[in-house]
Amino acid sequence: QKEVEQNSGPLSVPEGAIASLNCTYSDRGSQSFFWYRQYSGKSPELIMFIYSNGDKEDGRFTAQLNKASQYVSLLIRDSQPSDSATYLCAVYTGRRALTFGSGTRLQVQP
Amino acid sequence: NAGVTQTPKFQVLKTGQSMTLQCAQDMNHNSMYWYRQDPGMGLRLIYYSASEGTTDKGEVPNGYNVSRLNKREFSLRLESAAPSQTSVYFCASSENAGRANYGYTFGSGTRLTVV
Numbered sequence: 001q002k003e004v005e006q007n008s009g010p011l012s013v014p015e016g017a018i019a020s021l022n023c024t025y026s027d028r029g030s031q032s033f034f035w036y037r038q039y040s041g042k043s044p045e046l047i048m049f050i051y052s053n054g055d056k057e058d059g060r061f062t063a064q065l066n067k068a069s070q071y072v073s074l075l076i077r078d079s080q081p082s083d084s085a086t087y088l089c090a091v092y093t094g095r096r097a098l099t100f101g102s103g104t105r106l107q108v109q110p
Numbered sequence: 111n112a113g114v115t116q117t118p119k120f121q122v123l124k125t126g127q128s129m130t131l132q133c134a135q136d137m138n139h140n141s142m143y144w145y146r147q148d149p150g151m152g153l154r155l156i157y158y159s160a161s162e163g164t165t166d167k168g169e170v171p172n173g174y175n176v177s178r179l180n181k182r183e184f185s186l187r188l189e190s191a192a193p194s195q196t197s198v199y200f201c202a203s204s205e206n207a208g209r210a211n212y213g214y215t216f217g218s219g220t221r222l223t224v225v
Binding site: 088102 | 141143145150151152153154155158166168200212213214215216217218219
């Protein structure tokens, strides 16, 4: 079982819709959770991080964490074509460094 | 403010050749990391340095060595390149290793091809 799992996609949504990206993790001791966006040929850039159960909102982005169910999700409201990218979930378990999922490719159709 | 700078951006090596990937950060971060990214595999940790003077193996350290030259610089060396090391390499830094604080800042990456 991978430590951090994501559906590879592509997830296709129409412009203006809500995109929902999901991530599950295996280590119950995981402490902090991150979402990165990566455009093709570019480096990952941090979108949001969340430490506590519940929701955290930042502009059009909402991160949701449920430690009991071991999943973290990212909602993108009013999706734009510029949101088309690969979204990486990363988890800090307290060991070593961040562990990344393989990413979900999001396509926002104009 | 450059952030994390990696050199070179592109490199083609022949099997058996050696090279060093350079990484420098100007954010006064304590911790630095080397990851590789392969299609469908996500980012995998090669080595990391929690603080100046320390280095530790990550998930895929075989075939690599690292040097934390000072607080700013963390280099990755391939002693005898193999085609399996064809990948995109990212250097990253963070304020501290614990809890990963506010996440990592990544360099622009090095695309390495070993033929």
